[in-house]
Amino acid sequence: MNRAKDDSRDIRGPIRSGAWTGSTSGMAPAQVQGNVTILPVEFATDFLRFCQFNPKPCPVLGVSDAGDPSLPMLGEIDIRTDVPRYRVFENGQCVDEPYDVLRWWRDDLVAFVLGCSLCFEQALIDAGLRLPHVERGAAVPMFKTSIQTNRVGRFHGPLVVSMRAFRPADAIRAIQVTSRFPAAHGAPVHFGSPGAIGIQDISQPDYGAPLEVAEDEVPLFWACGVTPQAVVEAAKVPFCITHYPGSMLITDLKNSDIAAL
């Protein structure tokens, strides 16, 4: 445990100092990375209820006290400095993409850390499955779907999914492996026909890079951590901070800590 914590501090050090401002994909692969959403406390209860009512896209790993930038359940973290890059929103508009949010911090802010797919991607790789987008260092393709999230208060919007393609026997293994990680989106929500969940063109993702689906492969669709960002934007909260896409919070949790079985 001490070693893990030291590793995490070693990893977060260059991020905290501003020496590393890029993607965290492939960094500390055995450790859990998280999506970050920071909201004024007046929206915190509804957002937390939204997450709990939509656990596949929004698995909650940690929540801070209002005004407190630490997240002791996830490590010795200062959420104002320990993410490589941030996005700051006012009334749903992005107004800044800074490398720390010290000057944006307020005493009424609550930080939410939600599970992300990097965790189960590592488990898929450990299970011997190939992920071409990881091998290429590309972002996974993501799509808005016709599946609606469960509305809570002002928070609502379409489920966003990420897509990975496998041959059927590997797809079965991928369903088994990701089922172990409900805190990182869990099993897919759909496979096969993209049209059945409102995806018109699988070669044109709404976010990330396109990914070819071979003749003998089937596309699998997982609930995606971009969903809460899209929902927060749609809710047009007056103020919000998120991580910059791909630049996640690296926590002290090990992937094995959040495996359900």
Place this chain on the structure above:
Amino acid sequence: MNRAKDDSRDIRGPIRSGAWTGSTSGMAPAQVQGNVTILPVEFATDFLRFCQFNPKPCPVLGVSDAGDPSLPMLGEIDIRTDVPRYRVFENGQCVDEPYDVLRWWRDDLVAFVLGCSLCFEQALIDAGLRLPHVERGAAVPMFKTSIQTNRVGRFHGPLVVSMRAFRPADAIRAIQVTSRFPAAHGAPVHFGSPGAIGIQDISQPDYGAPLEVAEDEVPLFWACGVTPQAVVEAAKVPFCITHYPGSMLITDLKNSDIAAL
């Protein structure tokens, strides 16, 4: 536990007496039923090695001592009388389909009991999935595939699979649920294109009754307990007894006893 044993004895009583000679589908749904293969001891080691090298079609639940018709690990069983109906083979040819095998029993016979899909079908139903063939009281469709089992000695042959069709979200759930039962064939071996595993026409099963696959459904294929029967027939052992298809051995094991997680 006592209640379970009493239930099993109650269930096996009319089978042992010859009062019940039909299918065991739907009988004692919480209890594990098994495929039965009885072979001369000289073939027992190779058959057991074949099962262990092909665990998805041939999950071993119990093996008797040579010449001993009891199976104490599975209940108070006399394998000569406790299956509703049998098939007796000489040199790969079926020579009798009796309701007990008292007159066929020999001191060199070893009884193998292998897991069967009735166990995971109950788990699928308990998970809220619909199985139209069960609702109709029909046999599941089964197909010989182009997937070869792993040969051991004289035992070899094609993998036989059973097919059930679901919409994708239910198919994902079905993969999760059946993964819990490696002793009852476990997760599917394939889904989607029947041609990819050598099935020419999905409306023409090699065994069992045809099952419609709706436009929005995908066929899933599980390793099937008919595989060892087909393998034993192909191996042309001089003498062999099996259960009559659909008329299984009802054991004292509960489905929950063999759930892996």
